[in-house]
Amino acid sequence: MAFKNSYLKKVYDDVAARNKGETEFLQAVGEVLESLEPVVEQNPDIIKTGVIDRIVEPERFIQFRVSWVDDAGNVRVNRGFRVQFNSAIGPYKGGLRLHPSVTGSVIKFLGFEQTFKNSLTGLPMGGGKGGSDFDPKGKSDAEVMRFCQSFMTELCKHIGADTDVPAGDIGVGAREIGYMYGQYKRLRNEFTGVLTGKGLTFGGSLGRTQATGYGLLYLTEEMLRCMKNDSVAGKTVVISGSGNVAIYATEKAQQLGAKVVALSDSDGYIHDPDGIKLDIVKDIKEVRRARIKEYVQSVPTATYTEGCTGIWSIPCDVALPCATQNELDGASADKLIQGGVTAVAEGANMPCTPEAVEKLQAAGILFAPAKAANAGGVAVSGLEMSQNSLRYGWTFEEVDSKLHDIMLGIFHAAYDASEKYGSAGNLVMGANIAGFLKVAEAMIAQGVAY
Known part of the structure; x- marks a missing residue:
């Protein structure tokens, strides 16, 4: 990590010393701390509160x-x-x-x-x-x-x-x-709302299954609209994964007029230039819990390739990594750029390596980080908690409308923060700053527990 601010460098070094070998955790902490450099520069008094030292340590x-x-x-x-x-x-x-x-x-x-x-x-x-x-x-x-x-x-x-x-x-x-x-x-x-994602017969929420995938597309659509005066309609989309997030990202992308041409699982990926037939994928993954390669048995014009990284060599306008952390590395980012990608939004948690993010941003590709782009799932989980507290349930349309508004709010919070702190359009920095400031303000207000 290359820190300009000596205080943030010390915070990171302390975290690294306490959490040796925990590469995923250190990667996430490093990304957030780097984003906070302009916050510390504009608000040096925040150092005295110790809030950054505290926020990197789990309770x-x-x-x-x-x-x-x-x-x-x-x-x-x-x-x-x-x-x-x-x-x-x-x-x-x-x-x-x-x-x-x-x-x-x-x-x-x-x-x-x-x-x-x-x-x-x-x-x-x-x-x-x-x-x-x-x-x-x-x-x-x-x-x-x-x-x-x-x-x-x-x-x-x-x-x-x-x-x-x-x-x-x-x-x-x-x-x-x-x-x-x-x-x-x-x-x-x-009988309380202690878990979310429950079945509809015992306190679950309509729309929870679709939430992460739908939310990903709502934010991607708003990002394209606000930053490029464009939309998902007519775009060719590549999505990694074939679980819940990928399936419902595909569904919403198709509803918005895009053509999704590829999906994957841990064994390999399918490419269907005519557009993924989602009913077949749902039968394979949700009903039979089988492998994605079975898709080509029902769609002979599609191809299946062993291994996952090759999926990013398929030319596309929009790429949505929805499988797992660090699945899209620098070499894969190069392939996407060469293939004409214009926007990347993370559907999984931290699926792009730091090198990949750097390359995509340097190439002028719109990039939405996971903590903003895939927040739809937890947003509707929060709505499920509200319904459980009320002993009441909202319709699918009500939940979906609230989800749509939340995702637009997330995009604008991240974009506005990126503008305020001197990096307009850098949604990684904007999302980190906007998310941090609310938590930090609450922590400071509640004092330090000795």
Whole structure:
């Protein structure tokens, strides 16, 4: 990290010393601290409050053992995590990720990012994240249920509707949320909005499934409109991933008149020059939980390629990385630029490496960072919390309208902050600053706890 400000450099060096080897977390902290240089220069008194020193340290980090029994009767052991990063503006809020790549560093980076993402939504939510290195892929429903019940048996001690409200993330969909909520209710003997992403029959919100993907397109559309006097209509779009975010980003992009030509999973990617047939993808991924390569069996004109990075060599106007962190590197950014891309918006959490972001911005490509672009999921999770508190439910149209307004508000908050602090159009800097300022103001107002 190249810091011009000596104070911010010291903060980063201290974080690096305390969190050695936690590359994802250090990457996220470094990006935010670099963005805050103009804030510190214009407001040097902020140093005395210690708010930046405090905001990079989680309030609480919980690690625990998760023991469960597989269908063969074998005892299996995984690690569970929950980081309660910051509660200055509301109860901790953030998803649960079940994937072999989950480590303490990944959970801390996600919780740190979540703090500023939640701040940008304008809703009263703090930042948290959790999960396990358990892999639900290839497991039976019974095995997933037993794992989720064991996981929640420990997690329930640390969460609550006014304390910490988890949601879904990679590997955690409606099935997993249902099993976890059932176990929480069983153990605590209470029916509260302690999890979001619940089924519609027990407190879930219409629009939650679509929220992250739809929100990504709402922000991308507003970015194109305001910064290029353009729109998504008529554009060729490449989307990585084929999970919830990618599927509903595809759906909304198609509704807005774009042509989505590629999707991927961890094995490889499909390219359909005529436009992705979403009904086929939904059957493969949501119904049969199969691999994306099966798409070419139903669409012979499409092609499937092993490996994921080649997806960015497909010429496109808009690229939406929606798979996982650091999936789009500098070389991939070069391919996108050569292919004529004009806008990139992050649907996953931190899917672009720092080198990729630098190259895209240097080439004049519009770039929307994850903490702004993929905030739709947590925004509707916040709306689900509101509905649970009211013991009431809004229509899909009401939720979608609120989501649309929130995403436009996020874009303008980030853009306005980028202008105010001397980097007009740099949405990475703008989103970091706008998200930080609200949390920092609340932390300063609440004093220092010794």
